[in-house]
Amino acid sequence: MGSVLWIYFPLIMMLNSCKSPQNMVNYSSDQRGLKDFYQSYFSIGVALGMKDLAGNAVPLIKKQFNSITAENAMKMASLQPREGVFYWKEADSIINFAQRNGIKVRGHNLCWHEQAPDWLFKDHEGKEVTKTVLLQRLKTHITAVVSRYKGKIYAWDVVNEAIDDDPKEYLRKSKWFQICGEEFIVKAFEYAHEADPDAKLFYNDYNTERPEKRERIYKLLKSLKDKGVPIDGIGLQAHWSVQEPGEDELRTAIESYSSLGLNIQLTELDISIYPWEKNKRARRPGESDVFTPELEKAQRDKYAMVFKIFRQYKNVITNVTFWNISDRYSWLDNYPVAGRKNYPLLFDGHFQPKKAYQEVINFKD
Ligand code: GLA
Numbered sequence: 001m002g003s004v005l006w007i008y009f010p011l012i013m014m015l016n017s018c019k020s021p022q023n024m025v026n027y028s029s030d031q032r033g034l035k036d037f038y039q040s041y042f043s044i045g046v047a048l049g050m051k052d053l054a055g056n057a058v059p060l061i062k063k064q065f066n067s068i069t070a071e072n073a074m075k076m077a078s079l080q081p082r083e084g085v086f087y088w089k090e091a092d093s094i095i096n097f098a099q100r101n102g103i104k105v106r107g108h109n110l111c112w113h114e115q116a117p118d119w120l121f122k123d124h125e126g127k128e129v130t131k132t133v134l135l136q137r138l139k140t141h142i143t144a145v146v147s148r149y150k151g152k153i154y155a156w157d158v159v160n161e162a163i164d165d166d167p168k169e170y171l172r173k174s175k176w177f178q179i180c181g182e183e184f185i186v187k188a189f190e191y192a193h194e195a196d197p198d199a200k201l202f203y204n205d206y207n208t209e210r211p212e213k214r215e216r217i218y219k220l221l222k223s224l225k226d227k228g229v230p231i232d233g234i235g236l237q238a239h240w241s242v243q244e245p246g247e248d249e250l251r252t253a254i255e256s257y258s259s260l261g262l263n264i265q266l267t268e269l270d271i272s273i274y275p276w277e278k279n280k281r282a283r284r285p286g287e288s289d290v291f292t293p294e295l296e297k298a299q300r301d302k303y304a305m306v307f308k309i310f311r312q313y314k315n316v317i318t319n320v321t322f323w324n325i326s327d328r329y330s331w332l333d334n335y336p337v338a339g340r341k342n343y344p345l346l347f348d349g350h351f352q353p354k355k356a357y358q359e360v361i362n363f364k365d
Helices: 002-019 058-064 089-100 131-148 175-180 183-195 211-226 247-258 293-312 355-361
Strands: 043-048 067-070 104-112 155-160 200-205 233-236 239-241 263-272 317-322
Touching (some): 043 058, 043 104, 089 104, 104 263, 131 175, 131 183, 183 200, 183 211, 211 247, 247 263
Parallel strands (some): 239 263
């Protein structure tokens, strides 16, 4: 047995080395991370919370990323849960961590229909407030938050997800829209720009590559540009799946938005192993959540394709941010299907790079 191994071992090693691309990186000895491989393209970010900064993901964060986004800590309900009562602790820790480590911060977000506290929309008697009052509250919030982090946050998602889910509708019938009409969008950008004229201001949304939604978003962005609203870019959330977007859809979206003179950031990238779904539902009997070799391959191919396109459009893409660090935890575990695990990121549950990681860093262009 021993001598048989002696004969076959060099052969096996040789075959194995043939399988690996020449520039295959040995992860543990290579000091470079995503941010280094993409240094001449765009910054690479990750969304995280305070608990991540106290945990064992810190070396991975520092090695891989040069931009961070607060997963929840800078949303309206987190920062101002009651009128005039601001809770800065978690957001401040994220900023401090970034500053200590020379990492940039994207602010997320200033105005959204979700995770917005109820008090915003009601007066002391519980009645709906007027447009004047709501816009004043929006201004107070945006001014407080953007001024506090002036010079420390280089870009803000100003308005998140204002387009309706129904393709036949235009703007979402949120409380913001019901009380203020379209104007809340314009005002949010103006207030943010007044508070920090140097911050880059983004409109952020999902399914931005689906043709019908792309057209509605284009219409909104064009109307903002035509009105002279201070908007610098669009955030494509990029909550994608192994099925979508297709290469052409992604290219068309990038070209269409950038034709308005806007920068593009991929703000919340993950590639789910399941088809895109939004409405919460129970897990179906027999519904598997195994990360099969076929799904792994489909995910690798999708990551390779989207990063190839990102590189090709580096003149308009200024950042790519992943939504969460590794498959150990992602918001897509349990969402929208309770009890179902997902594997959407480049690092596995042990913080090790997946094969998809190799696809992203091994490029020749
Ligand atoms: C949207 C929001 C994010 C986050 C994700 C889910 O994409 O923009 O802030 O809440 O949903 O985690």
